Amino acid sequence: MEYAGEIQRKKRLLQYLCIIGLFSIFSTTIAKNPVLPLYAESLGAGNATIGLISAVSPFAGILLSFPVGVLSDHLGRRRLLLLSGVVFLLAPLMYLAAVDPLLLIPIRFFHGMATAILGPVVGAVIAEEFGEHKGEMMGTYSSATLAGRSAAPLIGGAVLSLFAAAPAVSAYHIVYLIAFAAGIPVFLLMLRYHDPGTVRNLSSVTVSSFRENLLVFFRNRGLRCASAAEMATYFCFGTFETFLPLYLLTAGISAWQTGIIFFVQVIIIAATKPFFGRLADRCDPIRQILFGLLLTGGSLGAFSLTGSFWLLLGISCVFGIGMSLSTVAANVYAATVAEQNRLGASMGALSSIMDIGHSAGPLIAGVAVTVAGYTASFVLCLLTALAVFGYIILGTRQ
Structure with a gap:
C-alpha cells in the first residue's frame, strides 16, 4: 500500500509540474511574442531599445540560474518555486503600468527572473523525485512547456487581431491580462509543493557556498x-x-x-x-x-x-x-x-x-x-x- 501511495504521489507531482510548466511558459511567452516589440514601439521605442528590451530576459537566466540553484540546495525547492510563482503573477501587471519604453527593460528582466528560477529548480525536483525515470519525466515536463510556448504566440496574435480596431494600448493590455491569468494556477500549484527533506535557513548560504559549488561543477x-x-x-x-x-x-x-x-x-x-x-x-x-x-x-x-x-x-x-x-x-x-x-x-x-x-x-x-x-x-x-x-x-x- 505504501508503494502504491508513493507511485500516486509522484504521478500527481508530475501532473502539477507539467501544469506549472505549461501555464508559466505560456505566460512569459505571450508577454513577449508577438506583443512585446509592438507594445514597445507603441510607447515610442526605436529599434535599438526594442532589441535591448528583448535581450534582458535571457540575460536574467545567464545571471541568476546558477545562484538560484545553489539557494534551492540550501533553502529548499519550495521557497524558490514560490518566489518564481510570485514573479509570474506580478510581472504581467507591471507591463500595464509602463508609460515609457525604457521601463520595459527592468520589467522584462524581472519577468525573466521567473523562468531563470523555474528551470533549474524543477530540473532538480524531477532528478530527486524520479531517480531512474528522471529522463522520461524531464522529457514529459519539457513537452508541456513546449505546448505553452507554441500556444502563446497563436493566442497573443489572435487577440491583437481581434482587437485591432480598439485603441492599440487596450489590445496590448488584454494580452498582458491573459498572461496574468495564466500565472494564477502557477502560483496556486506551487503553494501545494512541499520539500521532501529538511531545509536550512538563509544563514547557511555564504559567498563561499557559491564559489565552492562553481568549482565543483567545473571540476x-x-x-x-x-x-x-x-x-x-x-x-x-x-x-x-x-x-x-x-x-x-x-x-x-x-x-x-x-x-x-x-x-x-x-x-x-x-x-x-x-x-x-x-x-x-x-x-x-x-x-x-x-x-x-x-x-x-x-x-x-x-x-x-x-x-x-x-x-x-x-x-x-x-x-x-x-x-x-x-x-x-x-x-x-x-x-x-x-x-x-x-x-x-x-x-x-x-x-x-x-x-x-x-x-x-x-x-x-x-x-x-x-x-x-x-x-x-x-x-x-x-x-x-x-x-x-x-x-x-x-x-x-x-
Missing part, C-alpha cells in the same frame, strides 16, 4: 561535457530561430510555409522528448548526446543546400529530432553525474551555460551572415557541433 568532467552539449545545441537553435526565416525568405519560401516548417519542428520536439528521455534512462546518454549533436549541426549545415520547401521541411524535422535527443540526454547525464546535495547548483549552472549558447548563437552568426552570408552562419553551427562532439568524446574517455 566535474561529466558536467563540463553536458554543459558543452547544451551550449552547442542552443547556439545552433538560436541561430536557427533567428536567421532561418530570413534565409527562407531569400530562398523564395513564403511566410505561411515558413510557419509550417517551424510549427512541425516544435511538434516533433514535444512529441519525442518523453521517448528520448526514457531512452536516456535506459541506455548511454553520452551516445545519445553525440548523435543528437551530429543531427543538429548536420541538418543546420544542410539548410543552404536546397530551396525546396519539402526538403527544407524534412531537414527541419531532423534538426528537431537532433535537438530533442541531445537536450534531454544532457540533462539526464548532468543529473546522474552531479553530487546529489548539489543538484540545484548543477542544474542551475547547466541552465546558465545553455542561455549563454542561446544568446551567443544569433550574435556570432549575425557577424558571419554580415561578412559571408547565411551559408557561412549555418556552417559555423555545424563546426561548433563537431567541435563539441570531439570535446565530449575526449572528456568522457575512461
